[in-house]
Amino acid sequence: MQPIQGATARPPGEPPSTPSAAGEFPLSTQQRTVLERLITRLVALSQQQSAEVWAGLKHDLGLKSETPLLSRHFPAAEQNLNQRLSNAQTTHATRQVVQQLSELLPQGNNRQAVSDYIRQQFGHSALSQLTPEQLKSVLTLLQNNQLAIPQPQQRPATDRPLLPAEHHSLNNQVAKLTAATGESGKLIWQSMLELSGVKTGELIPAKHFALLTTWLQARQTLSQQTAPTLQTIQAALKQPLEPAEWKEITDYSQLRFQATPQTLLTSTQVQDILNQVFLKRVERSSGTPEARHLQPIASPFAPMIEAMNSLSARPGLMLVALLVALAIIWIVI
Template identity: 70%
Template sequence: MQPISGTPPRPPGDGPATSSVAGEQPLSSQQRTVLERLITRLIALTSQQNAEVWAGVKHDLGLKSDAPFLSRHFPAAEQNLNQRLSTAQQNHTTRQIVSQLTELLSQGNNRQAVSDFIRQQYGQTALSQLTPDQLRNVLTLMQNNQLSIPQPQQRPATERPLLPAEHNTLKQMVNKLAAATGEPTKLIWQSMLELSGVKAGELIPAKQFTHLATWLQARQTLSTQSAPTLHTLQAALKQPLEAREWDSIQDYARQNWQATPQTVLTTAQVQSLLGEIFLRRAERENATLEVRNIQPIYSPLFAPVVDSLKSMSARPGLMFVALLVVMLVIWLVI
């Protein structure tokens, strides 16, 4: 295909074309049209401007800002724009999926169902840690009602929310973590809500305060380490792992990533392990509370009888009379 004759408009920063050597001519009309169409599609998916995209392509190709695009630059520029467009399309799709998920999470007990599912299937504790394919799978399952939705759990009347002082303490720790990692505070709070198992609009129960503080402190400490391992994770916990917990977490790391206590962990793996520790400790605490609330097997049906026997045992004379009455009743029946 032959270039269209004439001098086409040039991208910002392009100087006049003077060379006629093969490959040193300015971009042809067809080449410029191809690149501009890619840029138009890219701008539609991002907040970038036309000049900004042209400048970015020049930077990636190693061209000076005032250097013109030449015919020989076209293949590399087209490939660069196609890569940028592919990334933008993936990000756009991911944002759409997250938006749809967020809308569905606010319905019923979907949040708890999704939290349980991604922890069991992907070893993660927050949606922000999932890949686009994993997010798409979760959305499809939710839309097709294929996730097991847990029944609503009634909280004890005595379960209070965080006090203002406790909330402020967590807020300060979240701000410090965000400053250290660059992660938005909104995502950190979202992860904390998902860990605590509360729905949008609910308050975090006070019983989670200690666990959340430990989780935040550990993340803060581990964010400064370039090669974290299970051993450094253990050392970062304000409340160290007990022997049984240590064995359990080692098994979790080995089953999910074939990791040993000496294996260097990724940021996602560290967050997954900390989330697992949080959930297991919270579940253990709940189980302990439930055991404490179990009533004796004779209560309440036999409670009056037992109380009466206790009273009689303190008065031997009355106990003797009661025994005679029981024996007389048995004799008459026989």
């Protein structure tokens, strides 16, 4: 008799042959338990389901979906799942760091402090470009209050004009403020020129960019406040007032408006106070007294009105002033 084609001849009475290599057996209970534990941990850290992970594992091993895993596949499968788990743990940890940073950035001057720090250390200001380790280091510094925004007097003074990108940024913020308040963009720019001490047609120095940004953002935020006070002004500033600045502004508000930190302020008073914050910071950054006092756009005749109010309280003086004015007009005519 001829042996069956494709089968190996064996002596009569000998049982059928068994797989010669132990690796051809199905996964043992212990091996399957190891893989299932790794997959359970992986599922807990990712958005995948268990079936998806098994399918992905077989794909990585070059097996068809219906092909069962064998003992010889175990080492490669365990290595694959460990690598996936390591990546998932890194991604999960990074996601947690980013979430913690997102909660801390809006507080005080944290956003500016972080932006300045990573620009100096890593050459860019986007958190998305940082490695997980860099993100973690930034979070640690922020949590330990070891990041601080440089104060105006510490920034290197520069008289260069605004760069196109800086001018574009201010222009966008002016447009937002115009949309929020209905004010003329041209008048807002005029106020910014006056605050910066330059004439119409001249270029604003770049050293005022950060202060103007704070001024514009604070104005936009406060325009949405129905009952602004000195305390809400403090909260709206990107770079909050330091204790010495707070005393200066509260003293100024008390003297000019008889306003305490809890007094409700008009929009004109709010703008006047923001102007003073800007001018005081420019004064400290330059080291020279700032003699300018700017009136808000909404109240250009405030000094005249105050003078008239003062005269109206003293009828005799009012009459003398009126007679003097009539005499001057008579002479001129």
